[in-house]
Amino acid sequence: MRAAVLEHGKFGVREVDRPEPRPAHVLLKVRACGVCRTDLHIVAGELPPRREAVIPGHQIVGDIVGEGTRVGVSWIGGTDGTCPYCRGGMENLCDDPTFTGYTVDGGYAEYALARADFVFPLPPALDDLHAAPLLCAGIIGFRSLRVAGVQAGERVGLFGFGASAHLAIAVLHAWKCEVYVATRGESHRKLAESLGAKWVGGEHDRPPVPLDRAVTFAPSGDVVVAALGSLRKGGVVAINAIHLDRMPQFDYDTLLWGERQIRSVANMTRADARDFLALAAEIGLRPKVTTFGLEDAAQALDAVKRDAVDGAAVITVQG
Ligand SMILES: [Zn+2]
Ligand SMILES: [Zn+2]
Numbered sequence: 001m002r003a004a005v006l007e008h009g010k011f012g013v014r015e016v017d018r019p020e021p022r023p024a025h026v027l028l029k030v031r032a033c034g035v036c037r038t039d040l041h042i043v044a045g046e047l048p049p050r051r052e053a054v055i056p057g058h059q060i061v062g063d064i065v066g067e068g069t070r071v072g073v074s075w076i077g078g079t080d081g082t083c084p085y086c087r088g089g090m091e092n093l094c095d096d097p098t099f100t101g102y103t104v105d106g107g108y109a110e111y112a113l114a115r116a117d118f119v120f121p122l123p124p125a126l127d128d129l130h131a132a133p134l135l136c137a138g139i140i141g142f143r144s145l146r147v148a149g150v151q152a153g154e155r156v157g158l159f160g161f162g163a164s165a166h167l168a169i170a171v172l173h174a175w176k177c178e179v180y181v182a183t184r185g186e187s188h189r190k191l192a193e194s195l196g197a198k199w200v201g202g203e204h205d206r207p208p209v210p211l212d213r214a215v216t217f218a219p220s221g222d223v224v225v226a227a228l229g230s231l232r233k234g235g236v237v238a239i240n241a242i243h244l245d246r247m248p249q250f251d252y253d254t255l256l257w258g259e260r261q262i263r264s265v266a267n268m269t270r271a272d273a274r275d276f277l278a279l280a281a282e283i284g285l286r287p288k289v290t291t292f293g294l295e296d297a298a299q300a301l302d303a304v305k306r307d308a309v310d311g312a313a314v315i316t317v318q319g
Contacts, residue, residue, distance in 0.1 A: 001015070001016060001017075001018045001109060001110035001111050002014070002015060002016075002109065002110055002294055002295075003015075003016045003055045003105075003108060003109035003110065003294075004055060004056065004057075004108035004109070004294065004297035004298070004315075005053055005054070005055055006042065006043050006049075006053065006054050006055075006056060007052065007053035007054075008052070008053075009045060011043050011297075011298055011301075012298065013294060013295050013297060013298075016055075016109070018110070018111050019105065019111055019112065019113040020113075021113070022113060024115060024116055024117070025113050025114060025115055025116055026064045026065070026067075026071075026113070026114055026115075026116045026119060027064070027065040027066075027111060027112075027113055028060065028062030028063065028064060028065065028071070028073070028107075028111065028112045028113070028114055028119075029062055029063045029065055029110070029111060030060055030061070030062040030107050030109060030110055030111060030112055030317045031061045031062055031063065031070075031128045031316075031317060032060075032061045032128045032129055032131075032132045032314050032315065032316050032317060033057040033059055033060050033061070033106070033107035033108055033132060033314070033315045033317065034057075034059025034132035034133040034134075034135060034136060034137065034163075034312055034313070034314050034315075035057075035059075035292075035297075035300045035301060035304055035312070035313035035314065035315060036058060036059060036075075036136045036137060036163070036304075037162065037163075037219070037241075037242075037304060038058070038075065038102075038136070038242050038243075039056045039057065039058070039101065039301060039304075040301050040304055040305050041219075041242060041243045042054070042056055042101070042102055043056060043301055046243050047102065047242070047243065050102060050103045051103070054101065054102065054104075054105060054106070055101065055105040055106050055107075055108050055109050055112075056101040056102070056106050056108050057100070057101045057106035057107035057108035057109070057112075057315070058073065058074060058075040058077070058099070058100035058101040058102070058106050058107065058135070058136055059072075059073075059074065059107070059132045059133060059134075059135035059136045059137070059314075060072065060073040060100070060106065060107030060112055060114070060132075060135070061122065061128045061131050061132050061135070062107070062111075062112060064119075065111075069121060070121070070122050070128075071114075071119035071120055071121055071122060072119065072120045072122050072131060072132075072134075072135045072273075072277070073100055073106075073107065073112065073114045073118065073119055073120075073135065074100065074118075074120070074135045074136055074139055074268060074273055075099055075100055075101075075102075075136050075140070075267060075268065076091070076092065076097060076098075076099070076100070076118065076267050076268050076269070076270070076273075077097075077098040077099055077100035077103070077104055077114060077115060077118055078097065078098035078104075078115045078117075078118050079091045079094035079096070079097050079098070080094060080095065080096040080097075083095040083096060089269075090269070091269050091270065092143075092266055092267040092268050092269045092272075093266060093267070097267070098115070098118075099267075100114070107315075107317075108294065108297050108315060109294075109317070110294075110317055118270065120135075120270075120273050120274065120277060122277065123277065123278070123280075123281035125281040125284070126277070126280060126281055128316075129289050129291060129314050129316070130285075130286050130287055130289065132289075132312075132314045133163050133167065133287040133289060133311070133312030133314060134167065134276070134277065134280050134285065134287065135273075136164075136268075137162075137163035137164040137167055137287075137312055138164070138167040138276055138280060138285070138287070139268045139272050139273050139276045139277075140164060140240060140265060140267075140268055141164035141165065141167050141168035141171070141215075141240065142167075142168070142171055142272060142275070142276040142279070143265055143268050143269075143272045143276075144164070144168065144215045144238045144240040144265045145168060145171060145172065145213075145215065145238075146272070147236075147238040147263050147265045148213040148214070148215055148236045148237070148238035148263070149213060149236050150172070150175065150177065150212075150213050151212070152175045152176050152177070153175075153176050153177060154177050154178075154212035154213060155177070155178045155180065155209060155210075155211045155212050155213075156172050156177045156178070156179055156180070156211065156212065156213045156214065156215070157179075157180045157181070157182065157207055157211040157213070157214035157215070157227060157230050158179060158180070158181045158182075158183075158192075158197075158214075158215055158217065159181075159182050159183070159203070159214060159215065159216040159217060159218060159223050159224075159226060159227045160182075160183050160203075160216060160217030160218035160223065161181050161183035161185075161188040161189070161191060161192050161217070162188070162217055162304075162307065162309075162312075163287070163304075163309075163311060163312035163313070164217055164240055165181070165183075165192075165215070165217050166191060166192075166195060166287065166288060166310075166311050166312070167280075167285065167287055167312075168215065169181070169192070169195050169196070169197065170195070170283060170285050171276075171279065171283075171285075173196060174279070174283045178198040179196070179197045179198055180197065180198060180199045180200075180201075180207040180208075180209075180211060180230075181197040181199070181200045181201070182200075182201045182202065182203055182204075182205055182206075182207065182226065182227075182230075183200075183202070183203060183218075184202060184203040184218075184307070185307050187310050188307065188310065189201075189202075191288065191310050191311065203218070203223065203226070204226065206226070206229065206230055207230050210230065210231065210232035210235070211230045211231055211232065211235060212231075212232060212235055213231075213235060213236050213237075213238070214227040214228075214230055214231060214235070214236070214237045214238070215227075215237070215238045215239075215240050216237060216238075216239050216240065216241065217240050217241065218241070219241045219243050219244055219245060220244065220245055221244050221245055221246050221247040221248050222248055224237060224239055224244070224247065224262065225248055225250045225255065228250065228255045228256065228260060228262065229254075229255055231260050233258035233259060233260065234258065234259045234260065235260050235261075236260070236261045236262075236263060237260075237261070237262050237263070238263050238264075238265050239262065239263065239264045239265060240265050287311055287312050288310055288311025288312065289311055289312050289313070289314045290303070290309045290310070290311065290312070290313050290314070291313075291314050291315075291316050292313060292314070292315050292316070293315070293316060293318070294315055294316070294317050294318070296315075297315055300313045300315055
């Protein structure tokens with residue numbers, strides 16, 4: 001089969017063996033696979049390699065071979081089910097997790113293998129292209145709102161406006177929240193305006209009112225500090241980024257005092273996935289997508305890196 005492979009730091013499309021069926025797994029014929037910023041960190045080596053060679057991609061839409069059911073696969077490809085976190089309902093923090101497209105092969109390929117208990121049947125209301133970006137960007141954005149403790153009607157800041165934020169804004173509007181967006185790039189600001197943000201500013205602009213919650217999406221510690229500076233007392237910043245350049249020094253007295261909190265958002269649970277996909281179908285969530293062929297996987301990653309994609313990038317796989 002054709003697949004985009006990262007091997008010894010080199011990334012390219014080539015012919016590889018189709019995965020062999022395994023017990024408790026399903027073989028998927030891939031229809032589409034979303035491109036996530038995490039893929040970029042993997043291919044750039046910012047996340048340490050876990051295998052000699054790996055096929056990235058963890059927002060897979062595919063049909064179960066021999067059965068036909070259309071399912072989605074996300075970043076969390078499996079857990080041990082036995083560690084204290086799994087037993088405590090926090091499988092996103094599992095001590096021995098499997099990550100799709102990182103510790104096992106992912107969906108930048110014609111076929112992919114997935115654990116049968118970690119695939120999610122997709123509602124018919126969500127077509128392939130529009131379902132793919134929901135599977136990580138959407139679910140993790142949704143989890144970020146939960147981690148930030150967003151309540152209906154609150155003022156919420158989104159710092160950065162890529163794939164995940166442009167889905168989170170729809171969820172926030174469904175919850176009757178006011179959304180304030182600070183982001184670099186004129187096209188991202190225009191997109192935020194067109195999606196109904198109450199206020200839109202540049203990455204260094206401060207929202208005009210104190211915010212109850214904020215979620216940061218840029219892989220930048222400076223952005224986290226800016227978000228912290230926008231909060232009311234008791235407010236929460238949730239960091240939706242698996243990798244930050246660094247965390248700069250900041251002034252405790254003015255920025256964190258007053259029971260403000262900074263929380264990271266790690267991975268996702270299957271409950272997050274199911275709850276979010278049901279909500280997405282209910283509110284008719286339709287991501288803005290830009291498509292790339294499998295042969296152009298490197299260009300898709302490059303476009304995400306340059307912030308040149310409005311909404312989400314999706315790789316379509318021709319069968
Ligand atoms: Zn576990
Ligand atoms: Zn992701």
